[in-house]
Amino acid sequence: MRRRSLLAVAGWLATAVLATVIGLAAIRLVGESITGTPGGVRSQEEVERALAAPASTAAASPTGVPSPGAPGPTGSNPPEPGGSGGPEPTGSGARRVLATTGGTAVAECVPGGVRLVSWAPAQDHRVADVDRGPDDDVEVTFVGPGGEHELKVRCVGGEPVAVADD
Numbered sequence: 001m002r003r004r005s006l007l008a009v010a011g012w013l014a015t016a017v018l019a020t021v022i023g024l025a026a027i028r029l030v031g032e033s034i035t036g037t038p039g040g041v042r043s044q045e046e047v048e049r050a051l052a053a054p055a056s057t058a059a060a061s062p063t064g065v066p067s068p069g070a071p072g073p074t075g076s077n078p079p080e081p082g083g084s085g086g087p088e089p090t091g092s093g094a095r096r097v098l099a100t101t102g103g104t105a106v107a108e109c110v111p112g113g114v115r116l117v118s119w120a121p122a123q124d125h126r127v128a129d130v131d132r133g134p135d136d137d138v139e140v141t142f143v144g145p146g147g148e149h150e151l152k153v154r155c156v157g158g159e160p161v162a163v164a165d166d
Helices: 002-030 044-052 055-059
Strands: 095-100 103-110 113-121 126-131 137-144 147-156 159-163
Touching: 044 095, 095 147, 095 159, 103 137, 103 147, 103 159, 113 126, 113 137, 113 147
Parallel strands: none
Antiparallel strands: 095 103, 103 113, 126 137, 137 147, 147 159
């Protein structure tokens, strides 16, 4: 009986070691696609340069940064009714990335005022409300563990700027 118990323990240990070795080999084979960030981490300057680039070059970019008018993976830039959802003609063409603790937004000045091009909540935040525009002012509200963060934007001198809520 003692011999059977010893063989059972030895068999169990051998199986556990084999499963661990196979698991480690599979992780090494897959590599950074499990643990790394696809395409690497981008700096704020790289993101702003990609957003400022013309839509055709940014859309074809191998970096994976979408063009400013393209719908994002979170669906934050839905198509307008009867429209294609793509970039609309702009007045001054001035676009700016604006940020709060709750997230970021890209805004541009257009003939009708200011328009939100896209928006993305920060990690652990969600979008609670969006007034996309075009209008005299537009806003997006992000909600997260720290509370509500509202980003209100107006065009001042043909440039989108964040303003305090009235």
